[in-house]
Amino acid sequence: MDRLKEKIRTEGTAIGKDIVKVDGFLNHQIDVKFLHEIGEEFARRFEGVQVDRILTVESSGIAIASCTAPYFDYPPVVFAKKAAPNTMVEGFYEEEARSFTKGTVSRLRVAKQFLRSGENVLILDDFLAYGEASLALVEMVRKAGAQVAGIGIVIEKGFQGGSDKLRARGCRVESLAVIEKIEDGEITFGGGDAGE
């Protein structure tokens, strides 16, 4: 997605060899109009795929899922929570997800009532690195007896292997921009983002 790569290049910041900061339109400040373009592009990539529900992770996935839902005729969106608030009293699916970028391990939880057997679930997330968060979501979907309709990623760091792991689990992955290298403040994109 050329507009996305352009925005990453002009508005993103490369930090070291691993981190791209896109706080200006995705992770802190949100460009809602642009996220609607992202949503339309996901709909184009997954055209013809039945999507009964969108599943994402708080916090940065929420805006992406909210701006994508209209292009799939408003399926329910559910976001995995990273901590258990005192109001989550009923049963939930729980999976651990390590973030190598942040050096943290999160417990992701989704209430059982919001993932239903037989549903086709589109997983969306802002970044795909080592794939830990997405793998946790795939696990939850399958525990619920639902199917993964696909995984839509805004920015994949292709050199960290996440998409290979997800494809090995039988999932279709569509990444709108694939970064192959981050070096000396330069971001190099790969050709892995099919559909252009």
Added chain:
Amino acid sequence: MDRLKEKIRTEGTAIGKDIVKVDGFLNHQIDVKFLHEIGEEFARRFEGVQVDRILTVESSGIAIASCTAPYFDYPPVVFAKKAAPNTMVEGFYEEEARSFTKGTVSRLRVAKQFLRSGENVLILDDFLAYGEASLALVEMVRKAGAQVAGIGIVIEKGFQGGSDKLRARGCRVESLAVIEKIEDGEITFGGGDAGE
């Protein structure tokens, strides 16, 4: 907003005297189509008010802000973060906000570059209880030399005094549903939600 009250009544759960759980459409599962109705209603309430930016708090404010931005011609949305990720390296505004409902104190942070002097900022949030989170956001807006254009709340717990505190600080508060009492699993709404 009658549709909202109806949804709270039929889909919400009253817990004790203080908590209303609306995980089915707002705080865990998100009804994006309904949030667009919420966004339109905020636009109607704040008609004629200049809004240069929408400010909210992660996580539950993000979907509301994302679905409201289109009805204000897509101003930038920024959400206050509750913890400092390792990528927030530059200067930020920081305020503490106590959540009496959750029994926690959060440090809310917004990067200085995403709140600018002279802007008119619409603050949005899912719940207004004692007003701590909203007061923290008001404080940040003012420290940045910006103005509070207004505060839009989806569900106000009117008996906890938050809106009085915010009005005493000179802010216009528009709550789409005001709960006056929670008792024996029953939710009683007040007449404080002007505009109907």
